[in-house]
Amino acid sequence: MTMSNTGGRRRPPTIHDVAREAGVSRGTVSRVLNGGHYVSPAAQEAVNAAIRKTGYVVNRHARSLITGRSDSVGFLLTEPQERFFEDPNFNVLLRGCTQALAAHDVPLLLMLAGTKDERRRITRYITAGHVDGVLLVSSHSGDPVAEELRAAGVPLVACGKPIGLGSKVSYVAADDRDGARDMVRHLLSLGRRRVGVVTGPLDTPGGVERLAGYEEVLDEAGIDVDERLVVPGDYSRASGEVAAERLMAQAPDVDAVFVASDLMAQGVLAALQRAGRRVPEDVAVGGFDDSPAAVAASPELTTIRQPWDRISTEMVRVLLARIGGEDPATVILPTELVKRDSA
Amino acid sequence: MTMSNTGGRRRPPTIHDVAREAGVSRGTVSRVLNGGHYVSPAAQEAVNAAIRKTGYVVNRHARSLITGRSDSVGFLLTEPQERFFEDPNFNVLLRGCTQALAAHDVPLLLMLAGTKDERRRITRYITAGHVDGVLLVSSHSGDPVAEELRAAGVPLVACGKPIGLGSKVSYVAADDRDGARDMVRHLLSLGRRRVGVVTGPLDTPGGVERLAGYEEVLDEAGIDVDERLVVPGDYSRASGEVAAERLMAQAPDVDAVFVASDLMAQGVLAALQRAGRRVPEDVAVGGFDDSPAAVAASPELTTIRQPWDRISTEMVRVLLARIGGEDPATVILPTELVKRDSA
DNA sequence: TTCTCTACTGTGAACGCTCACAGAAGCATG
């Protein structure tokens, strides 16, 4: 009654069995397994046949023990997890990374650093070399886990530009600034001249960049930035409502708003409509993210789409390069303006 | 220029270093690491001090090589991935499993079996013993991956009752039938007597069970099941619309509908309202899942909540027990009726 | 012939750990 799960599992074949089957030595089998250089075609074929026949699969533990690599990578989320787990874009990212890694036969270990305990455990786990590198999702500044990993020399690729980490960390990000520029240009092209902005948190690169894009386009159009049209937010829906009310109070003649997230834009829509302003007739609204909130909103939000699928494949490419000892360049990917009804 | 990532990483301490530091042998250190039986308090303490001092972390590859265990488990998704990745409940499940495993110091490997190639690769990976067990998310019948794993004797715990797999597979599920009973009883308690049902796909256990619960309660209330009130669906929003139209055509006097998923219920609401029926005044509607669709709908859906957080912790508990050689019982968890506006 | 070079192959050692075993020490029992 205690060994119910052992039935059917037998000792798997080793490289030794394959060598005997193929009539060669362990060394030759190993060479075939690792690229096949300096192996005669005959031996090559014999080994492959033996592998097929025996159903041999390499024992990764034995390999790792000697190579010092684990041939696996971690996917580390240090953000407050609710925010990301509720964001479908996060799912696209996670799925994309998993699949891109699978193509290289590299397993992905999911790591969630919520509590202090978990953070310490995960840091030890990673610095002990149990993974070869880490895909990092963490946008708030001064993340201690990320800093510790960087200091320990763990290959790291961040999603979005990390704040406070040295230049040793590669990252892959959407071009926030350019996305913001596109949106604000679009609003101007509709003839609006009193364009407000609801920013993201300004201790995150995304928040800073999106605001910078807004200012650049106004500059370029010869419009002075009016401080009364700039209102801070924190990406949440509630902060969007508050911001919109402040905006209407400070600058009643506002005729367009660039909102740095779709969630906030939902709040902005609600506040505007409550105040009797029609969207987009009286005030045009542009969001950011192309989240499901964008189509759920009414009117449907014009917004900026980030290329999450490409972000994931690029993150994997860059991380594997970094693990391989290269020093790959950071990647900035273009965004896309999605026109719907709100602007 | 090619070894940028090696800077800062040094050879980590081994069990040997700890033994020397503590003035004991490798064996004693190993015993401390694995539970501390047959170790004197003095040695125990000396070893722990040495571990702290050296910063030693066990090399899991070396351990796995000899124990044959990997001390990791896979989280395998064989469903069409879109469906699950878009479902926030799936996120809760994944997060819950990751955290519950982390508490046991067991890493979770995320595995997505989308294409045929991926399926073959993953099957080989798992049957080769690279993970000790698998948390399985796969509800459609006759899943070949699951069957192969079961046949290979891999410890398996499914989420939801698996169809077509033998009794060797444990599972953890919400009590679909009881949830359905609760909802239909609730509809009857509102005085409704012409209660229809939009079923889920009847080749899934969930679909079958929810329908069974509906029939049981009608029986219990002495009401004959009217075939015209039973309409099939496939959990999608579109199928809900179609089903509602069929329902109104076949049984115009319908005054309540139990819909086997919130998504379908959204479709049902839309069709009913288009036909001029008021919800809940003319027709009461009950959903299932308590997904975000439930609160996004108007009126907000009365629905059945499944305890996804508990499902995940139970899945982990059962899997670890099974890996440990026990034969744990299957777990059925209670659901909860969430009353909102639609019924 | 003899030497060198290239292409290939086999062998022992090592990776860091656990496990089985042997043995020591302490104490009670015959």
Place this chain on the structure above:
DNA sequence: CATGCTTCTGTGAGCGTTCACAGTAGAGAA
């Protein structure tokens, strides 16, 4: 005093790979 039992400790072997090295065979050059 021998014997047995319990509690604790050290040692050697081995898990399945890779890696460095030595060695072989054959081709071409001197």
